[in-house]
Amino acid sequence: MATIRDVAKLADVSVSTVSLALSNPARVSQKTLEKIRHAVAAVGFVADPLAQSLARGRSRMIGFVVGNVGNPFFGDIRRELENYALDHSHFVLVTDSSGKTVRERAMVEHLIGLKTAGLALAPSGHDQDYLDFIGGLNVPIVCFDQKVAGIERDFVGSDNHLAGAMLTEHLLQLGHRRIAFITGPSHMHTATERYRGFTDTMANAGVEVNPNFVVDGQFTRTAGYEAAMRLLIQPERPTAILGANNTVALSALQAMQELGFRCPEDISLAMIDNVQWSSVITPRITMVVQDTLALGGIIARRLLHRITNPQGAVEPPQDFVLTPKFVPGNSCRRI
Amino acid sequence: MATIRDVAKLADVSVSTVSLALSNPARVSQKTLEKIRHAVAAVGFVADPLAQSLARGRSRMIGFVVGNVGNPFFGDIRRELENYALDHSHFVLVTDSSGKTVRERAMVEHLIGLKTAGLALAPSGHDQDYLDFIGGLNVPIVCFDQKVAGIERDFVGSDNHLAGAMLTEHLLQLGHRRIAFITGPSHMHTATERYRGFTDTMANAGVEVNPNFVVDGQFTRTAGYEAAMRLLIQPERPTAILGANNTVALSALQAMQELGFRCPEDISLAMIDNVQWSSVITPRITMVVQDTLALGGIIARRLLHRITNPQGAVEPPQDFVLTPKFVPGNSCRRI
DNA sequence: TGATTAAATCGAACCGGTTCGATCAAACTG
DNA sequence: CAGTTTGATCGAACCGGTTCGATTTAATCA
Incomplete structure (x- = not known):
């Protein structure tokens, strides 16, 4: 695998310039930008996401934590989030807690350790310790499905x-x-x-x-x-x-x-x-x-909004509550 | 967050000794081991998985790639794999390709970029380019469900x-x-x-x-x-x-x-x-x-076997083919 | 008891990026 | 034309671990 130093050597510039050119092309002169672009293509350079995350302290991954990915309710939401995230160059990591609080917490901790950019979380845990844990996380989080008193985060759900x-x-x-x-x-x-x-x-x-x-x-x-x-x-x-x-x-x-x-x-x-x-x-x-597509869309937009506008961290958490829809079947008879 | 250097300072040993003590306690004297243990507890040290993965070139995550996590067939397998992996201190990252080959490849590439320890893959792609890509990966991979001619990997599936x-x-x-x-x-x-x-x-x-x-x-x-x-x-x-x-x-x-x-x-x-x-x-x-539990169990054991026995990389790929089971219903009548 | 070997510990380089202050040349001001 | 900005680039430190050869300490042997 080619590293950024290979690119720098080939383009005859410093490593920092390559890094700058890749993350903020506008701040590099046309000439060197060209040189770097050629070098990148020549050695087939692709930035190591791990190294990037370590250096930046943030990754481009989004954690999705639910109790049962097999439930179509969560499945629909997952798909919406995934599509939207992919369009905004983020990648969704799906985890399933099987509805177990301990496991849910373990997964959140794991995702935090991975320095995920944000979390979409359908919380099932409820003890104070857990709430404090969630509240103390310094990462954009959008909760959905379960409104938990004590979690001061954006919430998306139905009435x-x-x-x-x-x-x-x-x-x-x-x-x-x-x-x-x-x-x-x-x-x-x-x-x-x-x-x-x-x-x-x-x-x-x-x-x-x-x-x-x-x-x-x-x-x-x-x-x-x-x-x-x-x-x-x-x-x-x-x-x-x-x-x-x-x-x-x-x-x-x-x-x-x-x-x-x-x-x-x-x-x-x-x-x-x-x-x-x-x-x-x-x-x-x-x-x-429930309107799963709409829920998923709101979750996705809200989360990515929070991720891409970190300065807006002060923006107070907001609740989005959608109206569910009645779908008549033939399982209820008049008596 | 406390780093390994904080621990080293407090325990009054070098950073490398702390690292060694954590990964291979047997090679450190009882006395220093105690000091380090205390220091770890005192500062609440938890190793940063990102930094570990970067340095080691391998993470403790397993990638799970299927076309539809909502399908109970994949869901059962996922659960088995997750349980087994968790018991062996590995963590499963679930990704869903929605059956799209391009997306499947993108997800595999992403997971590889994350330096995952191994992959459980239900392949849907089939062009030669993709096969070469999979074949060229230097990571334990267990394929399942779809047997693809041209992928020389362990395979787990049904007859x-x-x-x-x-x-x-x-x-x-x-x-x-x-x-x-x-x-x-x-x-x-x-x-x-x-x-x-x-x-x-x-x-x-x-x-x-x-x-x-x-x-x-x-x-x-x-x-x-x-x-x-x-x-x-x-x-x-x-x-x-x-x-x-x-x-x-x-x-x-x-x-x-x-x-x-x-x-x-x-x-x-x-x-x-x-x-x-x-x-x-x-x-x-x-x-x-299909016996999803058995399939999941075999996939899990085989994959973790490969992961924990890297020297056994030479072990030739093997096919595991289970016999499916007939479950009578009442949707077929005699005529 | 001195020489040899094994065990414990350390220092420094490394993984592959990012970031920020310093440097330097070119452009602008009065 | 001296003095100040501005823009482009660089070097070095850093993120937080791992690894390996070197060094010190302890144990074994002749």
């Missing part, structure tokens, strides 16, 4: 309260009263907000929520399945189930199918967040989806 | 010919003769092998393949949908459709549903590779699945 409310209202309109709710982890903002949307709407409608109809699905497949089963074996069953996310809702659908309940004839089902191949799942689930 | 043959035989056993096949890109080994498995089995059974029943789905959703539509609008329709991968098969299912065909009553369907939530898709598709 989760509204998402829960929309589906609840829909079920109420169809005449449902015995509506069950499968929640997510109580430390997750999306989970609590969606649940609040549910309870608020029920209260507004003057319908009491049966405490047995609220079960914890942890946003995971196994917990969601178990929670759904608990709902389904009750003597007085709900007429509709509202899943706080795609995973728990589909786990519920599976449980229903296995027990021989038909959807929507026996029990209606609705969920928040889309899933791959939802169009071929029978019945098509009525859902509220 | 794709058998996968195609298994499903074809199953359909033949059920009495089907008018079997359609939705292929993948002809430059992909998995696609051609699965197709060969189909045609060979058909030939062995003495059943002629109707050329109109072989359509190209490109392994993508849009092309798969279009291909399926082409099959379904023919006056003489197939009685069964075999999708060369999950994407094209489910696209076919969607097309069937939209045109009002029932599966399996009107047309049977089978596919290669699982998909998330296949258990709630109606009907449950009969499929042949």
Whole structure:
């Protein structure tokens, strides 16, 4: 591999001039610029990104940290960010914490060690120690999906309260009263907000929520399945189930199918967040989806704005909250 | 951030001794080792991975390059690799080429620039220039999924010919003769092998393949949908459709549903590779699945073996081919 | 006990860039 | 035309580690 010194020697200028010419051509005379360009081409010089990062104290890499890259929600956002970053000569490193807080922190630390230019982070951790850690980082960070109280950073997400409310209202309109709710982890903002949307709407409608109809699905497949089963074996069953996310809702659908309940004839089902191949799942689930493309776009632009305008570090963090969209399916029947 | 020089100063030894103590404690006396340990703890020293990589010419990162991290097939493998790597103090950088050859190459180049310790690569590119590029890299590489002629590297994958043959035989056993096949890109080994498995089995059974029943789905959703539509609008329709991968098969299912065909009553369907939530898709598709956990485990072990035994670079590349598994569903009916 | 060898430690060069103050010639000011 | 700017270039220090040959210290042997 050719180094900058090879170029300097061939162009008969100093190393510092080559470096300057490459990073700020305007400050070098036309003549030497030409010489250097030729030399670069002749030896096939490509700057070592590692050495650059070490010297500059910053790399051109962006860290992307989520709990599950396989989730199409995160996948769409990742793609948007990647495209935008690539167009601005940045490179996205994807890491997956599997939803584990310790691992998430380890990955963030790793990325920071790599002197990443910025971080797009869907936080799952919540203890004070972690918050302080994130807050103390001197790197542009855009948080998304989970709004965490205590993290003073840009945030991009959806109106989760509204998402829960929309589906609840829909079920109420169809005449449902015995509506069950499968929640997510109580430390997750999306989970609590969606649940609040549910309870608020029920209260507004003057319908009491049966405490047995609220079960914890942890946003995971196994917990969601178990929670759904608990709902389904009750003597007085709900007429509709509202899943706080795609995973728990589909786990519920599976449980229903296995027990021989038909959807929507026996029990209606609705969920928040889309899933791959939802169009071929029978019945098509009525859902509220987030505008992942828009979210990804905002995250990307905001993050790169912060990265390329370091002086604007004083710019106060801002929240971007998008309105989710209702997508009717045929999993909810009128009763 | 504390540097190694801070440690050296505090421990009253030279920088080189600190470095040695950290990388090879056995070669340092007990006494100084203690002093250094204390100093490290006192100043909170953590080695800068960038500086280490630059000096060593190698980092402790592993590059993972696939066409679609959202695909659960790759997701499972990624998880296995990640777990194993983490246990061996390596860190996985995930990159997604979106199936684009140019981007794939750019990502590999980027990872090489980062002096990654090794690469797990599901290659999609195929031009000679790219092959030479891969072949010329002086880094441990384990290829998987796609066996590419011309890449002399370890390879981990499944018996794709058998996968195609298994499903074809199953359909033949059920009495089907008018079997359609939705292929993948002809430059992909998995696609051609699965197709060969189909045609060979058909030939062995003495059943002629109707050329109109072989359509190209490109392994993508849009092309798969279009291909399926082409099959379904023919006056003489197939009685069964075999999708060369999950994407094209489910696209076919969607097309069937939209045109009002029932599966399996009107047309049977089978596919290669699982998909998330296949258990709630109606009907449950009969499929042949790869043992993703085993594949991931082999990839991980092989790659880390190569990384930690650099002297064994002479060890010739080896192929690991696993047998896929038949998973019956209810999407294929006897006729 | 002096010579030989092994173990522990050190100094300096190096990895491949960036950055900033110094230098010097050319251009501008009054 | 002396004095000051301005622009181009350079040298050296630096980022934060690693590595290897040299040197010092300790242990072994005759």
